[in-house]
Amino acid sequence: MNTMIALFKREWLEHKGGFGWGPVIVSGVLIAITLIALVVGSVGAAHIDLGDMSDDDIAEAESYGIQLSTDGINLSDLVDGLLAKQSWTEAELAQGLDMFRHGVAAPFYLVYFIIAFFVLLGALYDDRKDRTVLFWKSIPVTDTETVLSKLITTAWVAPAATIVMIFATQVFFLIVVTFLIIGSDHLSTWQVWSNSGLIVGFFELIVGYVIQGLWALPIYGWLLFVSSAVTKVPFVWAVLTPAVPMLLERAVFGSMVLAKGVGNHLQFKALPMAAEIEGDTVENAVELSDIFALLATTDMWFGVVVGVAFMSGAVYFRRRNNEI
Amino acid sequence: MSVLQARGLVKNYGDTAALDGFDLSIEPGRIVGLIGPNGSGKTTALKSILGISYLDAGEIDVLGINPAHDRKALMRRTAYIADVGILPRWMKIGHVLDFIEGVNPSFDRQTALDTLAKTDIKLDKKVHTLSKGMNVQLHLAIVLAINAELLVLDEPTLGLDILYRQQFYDAVLNDYFEEQRSILITTHEVREIEHILTDVVFIHRGRSVLNLSMDQLEVEFAKVTAGPDELEVLRALQPLSERKSLQGTECIFRGADRAMLAQHGEVATPNLAELFVAVVGGQS
Structure with missing residues (x-):
């Protein structure tokens, strides 16, 4: 156990620049963009460009008082939305604020994934390149422990920083909103905070990332496998190799099972997101029950099996491949 | 009991045989020099002894352990310094010590700190700020703090100036070497280690061509x-x-x-x- 803890610390030390500072920077950028937009917007100088969203999309977003755009979180719209409506039911308010929280979280999810992608891709490659692999192999740690420590740190330890920063950012924005609705006669601070879903959302994030680690295991396992096996350009191998069987499948069978499977596991299915309703089914996890429902799917466990297979391959090559 | 017994080691890289029936044995309390030109199989031999490189054939036993099967157990009782700085450059020196303390029960932090106190190395500096000589000093301080029965040195003083080289071997002899401990060492600078060796093995084209004590x-x-x-x-x-x-x-x-x-x-x-x-x- 001591060994694994030391390995986690070592991984964290190496990657705190990405996993630790990454979400801090996302938060900073998000807050800066939002506050600038708010200040500029309040003096009437800014024109909010809704881009190529359809009228229906805009209408839907605006009915919740937010704008789903790349310009950060549009607080003035949120506040206008909150203030415009004369009577809020608890459910409506909660749903609107859920979407607001998920909107805050989304850029963190993406940045975390990008960092995780490159960390895993370099995890068993970079040390072979710079020969420090000789040092890592001269200490009493098995190759299995090494590979596992890299997976576990990335999938289940590093998200802690992201979760904390998502929560902190959500709290910050809600405080700003609170100030902006002061004086409203039909919406109280208490109503907003008690329907914000902040605490539940925090636990959803924790559970979400625990399960997301399993959901993405075939992706993470593949990246570690490539990192361990190849002797050059791991990025090219990781990205282009899957394309070959995908194209073959399409040419021979006319199907796209593999491509769809990969695409499926590339999505952050276990992370709480804005609702995306197609017919009667909710595509994205919105609350805990959606997240847990993933555990009952064949897709999940098939992916785990594939992930474990790639991990075993990563250990196999880690034993044999040393310097490059 | 021998510290190391290796018989008929074979390792091929494609068509080239790095080791071609290499034999070696080390008794406790010996300092063995493995002498050979570049490409003679020295480093491959050391790596298979340490369980870092896998053999294609041959039998090997180090401290009663098959290195390829249980490198973890072996590395608790063995220490290794390579020809280039292989300590992670991004790590702070204090963190390197923390890490080794966490994974190696036979590492004594205080011993390492005592050795480092005699140098200019500061714990809050990162490894990449160290000069080549200090890098080797740090690695040596770590190795001396591990209660190892076998010390493997692969061209440890390559690129060091003469002052550091002398200090290095003095420290190895004074602070590490004793009756039950053994050292396996390779170097180009044969003259530098000649006087400290108890045994010598010549390796040429992956085979041991001479193996005897200095006496x-x-x-x-x-x-x-x-x-x-x-x-x-x-x-x-x-x-x-x-x-x-x-x-x-x-x-x-x-x-x-x-x-x-x-x-x-x-x-x-x-x-x-x-x-x-x-x-x-x-x-x-």
Whole structure:
């Protein structure tokens, strides 16, 4: 156990620049963009460009008082939305604020994934390149422990920083909103905070990332496998190799099972997101029950099996491949 | 019990055999020099001894452990310094110590701190800020703090200036070496380690071509420096090699009677570099 803890610390030390500072920077950028937009917007100088969203999309977003755009979180719209409506039911308010929280979280999810992608891709490659692999192999740690420590740190330890920063950012924005609705006669601070879903959302994030680690295991396992096996350009191998069987499948069978499977596991299915309703089914996890429902799917466990297979391959090559 | 027993080690990289039936054995309390040119299989031999490289054939036993099967157990009792700085450059020195303390129960932090206190190395600095010499000092401080029974050194002083090289071997001898501990060392600078070795192994094209103690070496090999008149007589005795020098012609003999040789010229024990050329030169 001591060994694994030391390995986690070592991984964290190496990657705190990405996993630790990454979400801090996302938060900073998000807050800066939002506050600038708010200040500029309040003096009437800014024109909010809704881009190529359809009228229906805009209408839907605006009915919740937010704008789903790349310009950060549009607080003035949120506040206008909150203030415009004369009577809020608890459910409506909660749903609107859920979407607001998920909107805050989304850029963190993406940045975390990008960092995780490159960390895993370099995890068993970079040390072979710079020969420090000789040092890592001269200490009493098995190759299995090494590979596992890299997976576990990335999938289940590093998200802690992201979760904390998502929560902190959500709290910050809600405080700003609170100030902006002061004086409203039909919406109280208490109503907003008690329907914000902040605490539940925090636990959803924790559970979400625990399960997301399993959901993405075939992706993470593949990246570690490539990192361990190849002797050059791991990025090219990781990205282009899957394309070959995908194209073959399409040419021979006319199907796209593999491509769809990969695409499926590339999505952050276990992370709480804005609702995306197609017919009667909710595509994205919105609350805990959606997240847990993933555990009952064949897709999940098939992916785990594939992930474990790639991990075993990563250990196999880690034993044999040393310097490059 | 032997510290190390290796028999018939074979390792191929494609068509090239890095090791081709290599043998080696090390007894406790010995300092063994593994001497050979670049590409002779030295580093591959060391890596298979440490369980870092996998063999294609052969039997190997280090401290009762098969390195390929249980590198973790082996590395608790073995320490290793390589020819280049292999300590992680992004890590702070204090964190390196924390890490090793966490994974290696036979590491004694205080010993490492005591050794480092004698150097200019600061714990809050990162490894990449260290000079080559300090990097080796740090690695040595770590290694000396591990209660290892076998120390493996692969060209440890390569690229160091002479002051550090001397200090390095002094520290290894004074602070590490004792009766039950053994050292396996490779280097190009044969002259530097010659006086500290108890045994020597020549490796050439993946095979051990000579394996004996320094005491045996003195008995078995002799170098005669003779003038032109004696040369014909000496040649008749079939020297391993002969070489012109300022003093005359140097002939190296194996298994010849020193007293008899002394009648034909000045007899001395060849140094390892001379011996290597004599032994390996005759084979190729």
